Amino acid sequence: MDLALLEALNAERAARRATVLVTELGSGRQRLVRPSDVEGDPLAAPLAEAFRTGKSALVEEGNERVFLTAQVPSPRLVITGAVHISQALAPMAALADFSVTIIDPRTAFATAERFPGVDIRAEWPEVALPALRLDPHTALVALTHDPKIDDPALAAALAAGCFYVGALGSRKTHANRLERLAGRGHAPDQLARIHAPIGLDIGSVSPAEIAVAILGEVIADLRRKPLRRERAA
Structure with a gap:
């Protein structure tokens, strides 16, 4: 060569x-x-x-x-929120060959006991995310319902051109979220990239079912739009 x-x-x-x-x-x-x-x-x-x-x-x-x-770089999944859905989603994503990182400054939740074998960052997103270097081969999922944790992570994911950006919450919750993110300077076309309510519409009820819906939507975006996201990055 x-x-x-x-x-x-x-x-x-x-x-x-x-x-x-x-x-x-x-x-x-x-x-x-x-x-x-x-x-x-x-x-x-x-x-x-x-x-x-x-x-x-x-x-x-x-x-x-x-x-x-x-x-092609291996896909990564970054999750904000060491919650019950994350406990189901992390091992599922690992089985699908995603590298998984969970960010949550709440040390009572972000523990190795609750997430064995997972990269846990018990830090605020503003501290954890620069080291992770989000990119177009990374998906970010926000699951805490806490704007102080989820909003900075969503803003960073949009800025980095992550191939998937999703957030848990009702349509009303998401409308309020969009208003806050718009106040951070994000344009409407950027905000439209956020999947919310998160996950495929399969009638999910339990945390495990919601995790399946989220992972399905992430994989759909990963395999359906390989070039468009890099041109936008």
Whole structure:
């Protein structure tokens, strides 16, 4: 591999940005494709699929066989609120190959005993989030009902271009939330990205059922809109 191409590939990996390395098997020529480059590329359809799934693939381009090496960062789920829904959601998300972090400054709730094996940050979002470096491959779910905890996290997720942003609460609660976030300077098109009421409408009742609805909606956004979110980031 050309040294400059390798350096570019490693830089994108370090920054958690998705790329696809295109290798022409006959000639050995290689090029690096980013999500913003896909439209108009002769391999647009298979490239889009590689970005969507994160799976490498062998494809045909005329008489040429081409290998697409997908480098898509693993998805992360950041949850504000060490609550009952989080206790069900965290292990479900881990089974779906999400890296999970829970943020809650309430030390009585954010404990390893309640969340074994989970990255727990018993801190305020303003303290915890800068170190996590939210990005377009991260989903953020706000579950505390406490504006002092949820609002800063939602604002940070919108600013970072997280692929999914959701918040627990009724429509009335969400209307008040939108008013507060608008006061922080967020535009209507940004605020429209927040899923609220959160989760797929499957008639969820219990914390576990709500967790299923949330995870289903997160995965739907992850797999349905792979390119649009990076262009906006």
